[in-house]
Amino acid sequence: MSQNLTANRPTFVTHLECSMTGERYEADRLHGLSRVGRPLLVRYDLAAAGAALSRDALMARPTDLWRWRELLPVRHTRDVVSLGEIETPLVPIPNSGGGGHVLVKDEGRLPTGSFKARGLVMAVAMARELGVTRIAMPTNGNAGAALAAYASRVGIETIVFCPEDTPEVNVREIAMQGARVWRVNGLIDDCGAIVGKGAAEGRWFDFSTLKEPYRIEGKKTMGLELAAQLGWELPDAIFYPTGGGTGLIGMWKAFDELEALGWIGSKRPRMYAVQASGCAPIVRAFEAGEEHAERWEDAETVAAGIRVPRAVGDFLILRAVRASGGKALGVGDPAILKAVDDCARRDGLLLCPEGGATLAAYREALRTGEVDAEERVVLFNCATGLKYPMPPAPRTLDRHAPIDFDSL
Numbered sequence: 001m002s003q004n005l006t007a008n009r010p011t012f013v014t015h016l017e018c019s020m021t022g023e024r025y026e027a028d029r030l031h032g033l034s035r036v037g038r039p040l041l042v043r044y045d046l047a048a049a050g051a052a053l054s055r056d057a058l059m060a061r062p063t064d065l066w067r068w069r070e071l072l073p074v075r076h077t078r079d080v081v082s083l084g085e086i087e088t089p090l091v092p093i094p095n096s097g098g099g100g101h102v103l104v105k106d107e108g109r110l111p112t113g114s115f116k117a118r119g120l121v122m123a124v125a126m127a128r129e130l131g132v133t134r135i136a137m138p139t140n141g142n143a144g145a146a147l148a149a150y151a152s153r154v155g156i157e158t159i160v161f162c163p164e165d166t167p168e169v170n171v172r173e174i175a176m177q178g179a180r181v182w183r184v185n186g187l188i189d190d191c192g193a194i195v196g197k198g199a200a201e202g203r204w205f206d207f208s209t210l211k212e213p214y215r216i217e218g219k220k221t222m223g224l225e226l227a228a229q230l231g232w233e234l235p236d237a238i239f240y241p242t243g244g245g246t247g248l249i250g251m252w253k254a255f256d257e258l259e260a261l262g263w264i265g266s267k268r269p270r271m272y273a274v275q276a277s278g279c280a281p282i283v284r285a286f287e288a289g290e291e292h293a294e295r296w297e298d299a300e301t302v303a304a305g306i307r308v309p310r311a312v313g314d315f316l317i318l319r320a321v322r323a324s325g326g327k328a329l330g331v332g333d334p335a336i337l338k339a340v341d342d343c344a345r346r347d348g349l350l351l352c353p354e355g356g357a358t359l360a361a362y363r364e365a366l367r368t369g370e371v372d373a374e375e376r377v378v379l380f381n382c383a384t385g386l387k388y389p390m391p392p393a394p395r396t397l398d399r400h401a402p403i404d405f406d407s408l
């Protein structure tokens with residue numbers, strides 16, 4: 001265990017706050033959504049956190065997620081759970097990046113192979129701290145896998161519901177990591193309705209995206225980490241594959257907290273929320289100038305992680321995108337698959353389809369002049385490409401027959 005897990009560093013949480021109305025909620029109590037049905041945000045005494053932790057002291061720690069302990073909600077060191085949440089690398093893609101100054105933050109290196117580990121490690125640690133014994137969740141795959149892994153590790157029972165066409169590997173991974181997993185004939189929000197019903201009956205705690213307050217805090221570490229990795233100078237633009245939007249909302253919050261600490265200035269990246277054009281509720285709302293996004297009917301895309309027809313944090317995503325001067329962008333499945341293929345063949349980096357969506361959107365943004373090739377841009381590859389179907393490689397060789405070496 002790294003030293004910063006065992007050191008006792010208290011949290012600086014003061015309270016929670018409704019993201020819509022600003023109403024205050026007490027810390028150290030179990031909360032779901034606010035009274036008006038919107039996400040709760042965790043607030044800290046940042047002056048005290050800044051007095052307890054300097055940038056230099058932070059940089060002297062091991063680089064994993066728990067180095068940010070003072071800016072995270074877990075109160076007791078004994079409640080921290082870990083499977084090795086490393087700092088993920090920023091990988092240049094000089095050949096497939098369209099000639100731009102672009103880096104891929106490769107989140108596929110995290111435990112359970114996706115950035116869902118960041119959110120769920122925090123949410124599970126807090127569930128443990130607050131005495132939760134049974135959790136249910138709707139998932140397109142990766143969140144369920146991360147929940148199963150961390151919850152099993154600390155002895156919390158989990159029941160997971162996924163759309164019936166969720167990739168086989170994800171369903172099996174969830175089962176293998178100790179959850180009871182059910183395939184449901186519907187989409188993720190249909191699964192969410194089942195979770196909500198059981199929660200209302202007191203059967204379990206509802207771990208749907210943004211329906212508990214701590215996943216955002218875990219996902220926020222992407223923004224904290226990025227700032228530290230880039231020498232406290234944020235990039236010009238971030239392309240984020242947006243489903244529930246937890247990561248985009250979390251990073252935006254992280255930047256404000258870092259500025260309040262005096263660790264970064266007021267410069268912000270333009271935030272681009274990338275969606276698949278077969279499921280683009282945020283893009284539609286952005287373009288229509290709406291504050292909320294209506295449900296997207298008949299959602300369909302190869303990028304299952306962003307096949308989210310309705311997001312409870314829609315207004316938070318839209319606000320951050322607009323405040324940053326960014327946009328919400330839709331890309332088609334053919335462009336997504338082409339981007340994945342190019343990046344693997346030409347740069348040796350196997351993206352997941354959702355990561356491919358960010359590359360496709362970035363290349364399109366370069367083409368239209370939305371982004372300048374000189375600008376420093378970060379794309380999020382949110383899961384390992386190894387979890388997704390790959391094109392067949394059918395060539396065989398008979399070692400007993402004469403081999404035409406020129407043709408190999």
Ligand SMILES: *Cc1c(COP(=O)(O)O)cnc(C)c1O
Nearest residue numbers: 142242243244245246247305354
């Ligand atoms: C969950 C997920 C997303 C979307 O993340 P949000 O922060 O919920 O918008 C994107 N890609 C993959 C692979 C995912 O698992």
